[in-house]
Amino acid sequence: GDSVTQMEGPVTLSEEAFLTINCTYTATGYPSPFWYVQYPGEGLQLLLKATKADDKGSNKGFEATYRKETTSFHLEKGSVQVSDSAVYFCALSAKTDKLIFGTGTRLQVFP
Amino acid sequence: DAMVIQNPRYQVTQFGKPVTLSCSQTLNHNVMYWYQQKSSQAPKLLFHYYDKDFNNEADTPDNFQSRRPNTSFCFLDIRSPGLGDAAMYLCATSREPTGKLAKNIQYFGAGTRLSVL
Numbered sequence: 132g133d134s135v136t137q138m139e140g141p142v143t144l145s146e147e148a149f150l151t152i153n154c155t156y157t158a159t160g161y162p163s164p165f166w167y168v169q170y171p172g173e174g175l176q177l178l179l180k181a182t183k184a185d186d187k188g189s190n191k192g193f194e195a196t197y198r199k200e201t202t203s204f205h206l207e208k209g210s211v212q213v214s215d216s217a218v219y220f221c222a223l224s225a226k227t228d229k230l231i232f233g234t235g236t237r238l239q240v241f242p
Numbered sequence: 243d244a245m246v247i248q249n250p251r252y253q254v255t256q257f258g259k260p261v262t263l264s265c266s267q268t269l270n271h272n273v274m275y276w277y278q279q280k281s282s283q284a285p286k287l288l289f290h291y292y293d294k295d296f297n298n299e300a301d302t303p304d305n306f307q308s309r310r311p312n313t314s315f316c317f318l319d320i321r322s323p324g325l326g327d328a329a330m331y332l333c334a335t336s337r338e339p340t341g342k343l344a345k346n347i348q349y350f351g352a353g354t355r356l357s358v359l
Contacts, residue, residue, distance in 0.1 A: 165347070167350075172355070173353065174246075174248070174332050174351050174352040174353040175285070175332065175334075175350040176350065177347065177349065180347065220284060220285075229287060229290075230348055232284035234283070235282070235283070235284055
């Protein structure tokens with residue numbers, strides 16, 4: 132079946148470091164990948180999305196490019212801040228009514 | 243500008259005492275979802291509504307029920323909460339996708355954290 136695999140955390144970085152969180156998927160049809168972020172004690176917020184191959188989603192300094200040939204949607208940020216500390220979920224919409232989530236990656240940024 | 247609102251944010255109940263969590267939305271989306279999220283895990287879909295059509299996940303226990311009286315509101319009822327039901331419960335909404343290329347963007351509420359004593 133359809134699935135999402137993302138790198139395990141926690142990822143621990145110093146402020147201003149470069150961030151990459153890997154996400155790959157297996158799916159049939161016309162999948163769309165997303166990144167959601169969950170701050171402590173909060174619900175999930177849509178961080179960015181892509182709708183077709185080679186689309187680059189970007190928001191708040193985060194970017195991810197939908198690579199159909201490698202079935203990947205890796206999350207990157209050039210310079211992380213303490214306020215970016217959160218759990219990041221890669222998700223996939225492969226069928227029209229449900230999201231498939233990865234296991235989440237906790238990011239901890241220290242000053 | 244809250245669009246998906248969950249009440250209460252924190253709920254404490256006793257073992258076996260029925261509890262209801264609520265969700266409302268101002269997006270006029272016709273699809274609403276309930277997820278259960280336990281610590282350090284991904285959200286797990288319990289069920290969802292397409293308008294008034296209820297869709298239960300195969301592994302959702304009978305102890306969990308839901309009601310959707312109108313487009314804006316949806317309730318999660320836990321008939322006899324057990325200790326294992328302590329979790330964050332997330333409500334989400336989306337607009338029903340149309341066509342094979344339509345994408346399902348879900349918008350989440352802040353969640354209700356349920357404690358069972």
